Amino acid sequence: MAQTNPPFMSGVPELLVLRLLAQREQYGYELVKSIRLVTAEAISLGEGVIYPALHGLERAGALKAKRKTVAGRTRVYYSLTARGRKRLELLRGEWHRIQSGITAVLEAPANG
Amino acid sequence: MGDQTFDDLRRSLLESGVAPRHVRRLILELRDHCDDLRHEALAAGCDPAAATARAMRRIGDQQVLAGKILGIAELRTWAYRYPRLARVCYPIAYVLLLPAAPVFAGMARASILARWGAALLLSATVTAAMFLGMQLSIALG
Numbered sequence: 001m002a003q004t005n006p007p008f009m010s011g012v013p014e015l016l017v018l019r020l021l022a023q024r025e026q027y028g029y030e031l032v033k034s035i036r037l038v039t040a041e042a043i044s045l046g047e048g049v050i051y052p053a054l055h056g057l058e059r060a061g062a063l064k065a066k067r068k069t070v071a072g073r074t075r076v077y078y079s080l081t082a083r084g085r086k087r088l089e090l091l092r093g094e095w096h097r098i099q100s101g102i103t104a105v106l107e108a109p110a111n112g
Numbered sequence: 113m114g115d116q117t118f119d120d121l122r123r124s125l126l127e128s129g130v131a132p133r134h135v136r137r138l139i140l141e142l143r144d145h146c147d148d149l150r151h152e153a154l155a156a157g158c159d160p161a162a163a164t165a166r167a168m169r170r171i172g173d174q175q176v177l178a179g180k181i182l183g184i185a186e187l188r189t190w191a192y193r194y195p196r197l198a199r200v201c202y203p204i205a206y207v208l209l210l211p212a213a214p215v216f217a218g219m220a221r222a223s224i225l226a227r228w229g230a231a232l233l234l235s236a237t238v239t240a241a242m243f244l245g246m247q248l249s250i251a252l253g
Binding site for chain 2: 027028029032045046047048049051052053055056059060065073074075076
């Protein structure tokens, strides 16, 4: 069972949501399932928390929400906007920068 | 399922100034998500009570959820974001809209007003006809 780790999770849900929605539009439950699947359950969110993130990103103009009726159920589908793509590129760059910095520290000789 | 919990969440978000359209959609999405989780648990062999409990557990703590929502200032109504401006604008808007209140009230109850007008017209016609009859009976002696 994956465990949540808030200190390491800052900004991660936003990055994951933007990356997954860049592939195709999805609704909340589908998105959470995608996160669990893609990260092999390494990242586990309180699933309700995805909605504040989605609403916030929509309000910031990074996502667009659209209601759709599929198999008799109305779902709110989210898709990425042009602003969202820019935000994704920015976050991706930040993430790689931090990741390489941390990797450099971890792989440096301990007594060096 | 979890209706009381979501009602409490809805109420607390509205009381904290989150815009009603965001609250409505959030609750709708959470209910749907919960239903999906419940169906997933039932398909995995849980009994209905355990499935509901598991779904609610996976949705997560309602207070954490409320805290996350309240942390996004843009989801609040403008009156909560700019209280000083609201204290100026609301009284001005009320003063400007006050004279138009009867018009808006009439528009909102157009069918009632139409029925009332028709009844008034009918009673005026009947009264006029009675007066005319009386006048004619006097004139024709």
